[in-house]
Each structure stands twice: as C-alpha cells, then as structure tokens.
Amino acid sequence: MSHPEQDAQAAVRDALRQMVGELKGRLRAQAPEMPPWVTVETEETDGEPSLEGATSLEAVREILGECTRCRLHEKRTKIVFGQGNRRARLMFIGEGPGADEDRQGLAFVGKAGQLLTRIIAAIGLSRDEVYIANIVKCRPPKNRDPQPDEIETCLPFLKQQIRVIRPEIICALGAPATRTLLKTKAPISRLRGRFYDLDGIPVMPTYHPAYLLRNPAEKRPVWEDMQAIQKMYGQTRNADGVL
Numbered sequence: 001m002s003h004p005e006q007d008a009q010a011a012v013r014d015a016l017r018q019m020v021g022e023l024k025g026r027l028r029a030q031a032p033e034m035p036p037w038v039t040v041e042t043e044e045t046d047g048e049p050s051l052e053g054a055t056s057l058e059a060v061r062e063i064l065g066e067c068t069r070c071r072l073h074e075k076r077t078k079i080v081f082g083q084g085n086r087r088a089r090l091m092f093i094g095e096g097p098g099a100d101e102d103r104q105g106l107a108f109v110g111k112a113g114q115l116l117t118r119i120i121a122a123i124g125l126s127r128d129e130v131y132i133a134n135i136v137k138c139r140p141p142k143n144r145d146p147q148p149d150e151i152e153t154c155l156p157f158l159k160q161q162i163r164v165i166r167p168e169i170i171c172a173l174g175a176p177a178t179r180t181l182l183k184t185k186a187p188i189s190r191l192r193g194r195f196y197d198l199d200g201i202p203v204m205p206t207y208h209p210a211y212l213l214r215n216p217a218e219k220r221p222v223w224e225d226m227q228a229i230q231k232m233y234g235q236t237r238n239a240d241g242v243l
C-alpha cells in the first residue's frame with residue numbers, strides 16, 4: 001500500500017476515534033444525575049444489564065422482568081412494581097403487596113390502600129402526585145412479613161427506583177419498611193414521629209395503614225407524622241425546580 005493510501009486510512013481512523021469520543025462525552029452529559037444513594041448491584045449477570053445503568057423506571061422494570069429471583073414468585077399472581085408520579089417529591093414505601101395488590105398488580109389498592117389515599121388527601125396531595133412502592137414486589141404468603149433473604153434480593157430494584165425518582169421525602173409505612181430502610185431493629189412506636197437521614201433523603205416512619213384499620217386509635221400519631229411531612233414538603237423543592 002502506498003504512503004498516501006496509508007495516510008488517508010490513518011486520517012479516517014483518527015476522525016472516527018474523535019467522533020466516538022465526542023459522542024461518549026455527549027451521552028455522559030445527557031445522563032440524569034444520580035444521588036449518592038445506597039450502593040446498588042452493578043454486576044452484569046448472564047448478560048443482564050446492570051441496574052445501575054437503568055436511568056428510567058421503564059428500564060428498571062425491564063430488568064426486573066418476570067422475576068423469579070426469590071421464592072415469593074412461586075405464589076404471586078402479579079408483580080407489584082409500584083406506581084405514581086415519576087417525578088414525585090414524596091414517596092411512600094410499604095413492606096409488600098397484599099391480596100388485592102397481588103390480583104391487580106398495583107400497590108396499595110385494597111382497604112389499607114384506600115386509607116392511604118385518604119391520608120395523602122389529608123395533606124393536600126393526590127396519589128398522582130406521589131409514588132407508592134413496597135420493599136418486596138411479590139405478595140408474601142398469608143401476608144407474612146418478607147424474610148431477610150427475600151428483602152435482600154428484591155431491595156436493589158426499589159433502591160434504583162428511588163435513585164431514578166429522587167424524592168425529597170420518603171414516608172416508610174410500618175415496621176418492616178422502616179427497619180429495612182433505616183437498618184434498625186428498634187420498634188416503630190419509638191422510631192415514628194421524626195425524620196431520619198437516608199443519604200440526604202429525610203425518611204419519616206409511621207404506622208402502616210393496615211395497622212391503623214385494626215387500631216384506629218393510632219390515627220392521631222399518624223396524623224402528626226403526616227403534618228410533619230406536609231410542613232417539610234412545603235419547605236423543600238427539587239434542586240432543578242421541577243415539581
């Protein structure tokens with residue numbers, strides 16, 4: 001090959017390298033910023049894309065797929081991924097789906113869900129403005145608490161949903177959700193009533209609506225917790241000003 005031909009090929013290679021470099025830079029600049037939340041799974045297994053690379057709820061849902069990663073898949077009817085506003089400033093997190101949720105594939109739609117809807121309305125919001133999810137996405141048999149290995153397997157998906165949504169406030173509903181998020185074994189009765197920091201996100205633990213249905217006297221402390229959330233909601237704004 002003559003010198004001029006070699007020079008021309010080298011020039012094409014250089015130009016291509018430069019274009020690829022610029023393209024990568026542009027893609028990096030466009031990627032949504034992620035808050036430094038809890039570590040998520042980054043390994044790729046069997047060709048599965050990493051959760052950390054999932055920058056939309058759709059991408060997280062796609063990676064979850066028809067999940068059989070833990071034993072809870074055996075008795076479930078539908079996966080309950082979570083639903084609501086993808087830019088919610090306030091996120092509610094319960095422990096796991098119940099019978100109605102399992103049938104419909106939606107979080108908090110049974111009697112406890114209806115109570116949660118009223119609680120959300122009481123602080124001047126609608127379900128469309130918040131995001132609602134659970135620690136595990138499949139119904140534990142007979143509504144038992146999710147077991148540690150089930151939580152460990154499912155939690156990375158919720159963590160990534162939180163990283164994508166970037167809520168300003170999280171309300172943990174009930175003891176299992178609170179203990180999981182705050183990594184504590186303290187009773188919910190002692191934890192509720194104040195905010196805890198979860199890598200920059202204030203978390204308010206409160207009683208689960210299902211518990212309130214059985215113990216209506218506890219509605220008062222929940223109302224106090226909600227008022228604290230309402231106050232903080234009025235004080236905070238997303239860094240980019242998007243509501």
Ligand code: SF4
Binds near residue numbers: 068
């Ligand atoms: S609970 Fe979570 S990890 Fe377990 S099967 Fe359901 S989606 Fe998968």
